[in-house]
Amino acid sequence: MSDALNYLLKVRKDVVEPYFKALKQGGKHLDVKTRSLLSVITKVDAQTEAGLKQYLVRALRDGNSADEILDAMLVCLPTLGMSKIIWAVDIILKMNLPDFNPELIGKEKQWYKLIAINELEEGISRHDYDGRACFINKKGDEHHVYDSRCPHQAADISLSSLEDTTLTCARHQWKFNVGNGECIENGNRPLNRIEFKIEDGFVYVYS
Template structure:
């Protein structure tokens, strides 16, 4: 939420609170994916980059696929026009999301080989796997596989952001306990954890 909205909520709560109540109530009969896609389109129509990034992240979090987001943008062409479509696509390219890479479009979730389990030491490793970067936490038989992207605005968190078991996103300083994935400061959402298994001496992750 912007500083301006925060200010108006404090200065004129009697005017602003009914508006936000209306927003919360509107679309309650829609499923989460449809509601999220409508919100994405509304941010493209209004050319609100921060909002577009925020609601695009939310759409992916509630289960929208990259293909569904692209279809929604194309279906909204009569409203957003070519310039709006290009504006949104430029932001998508800047966000560099693995889901939107051409080779990933249309693919179903599958198991990916992260590496040999005997080559993954205790502690935290950062590895690349099939166009995605991962943080691997290992403590003996306990293994966690996380997306390296912050759940806030999908910033790709670097290895240098790790101090002991605390991972800090450099963009907005959300902090995470890498041993659990839980957000411990600033934010309210955990790291994205991928299902994993060990098979034939290999660590596999599912996305």
């Protein structure tokens, strides 16, 4: 949320809070994916860059594919106009999201072999695959696998930010506990988990 909205919520709570409630209520008959697509469209229409980045990441997290997001924008072409769509696509491309990579777009999810389990060190490690990356946190026989992209606006989180058990996203300083992925400071969403399996002595991710 912007500083201005936070300010208004503080000093004019009685006026601003019902507005947010109405927005929420207005979408109660829509499924999650549709609602998040519509949120993306509103941000493209209003041309708010931070909002677009945030809602784009949410739309992906809610299960929309890059194809579905592009389709949603294109079916709204008559009202958005091509220049706003181009504006949005420029921002999306600068975000460098693997989902929008022309070589990955439309590609079915599949299993990727990452590393032999006996080569995996205790603690957290970063692994690249097919133009993306993930973190594996190993504690004995327990493993957690997280997307390296920040759940806020999808900045790629560097392993060099690790301090003890905390990863920090350089863009807006959200901090995450690698033990459970929870956001512990500055933000409100956990690291995105990636489905994984250990088979024939190797770690695989489904992505």
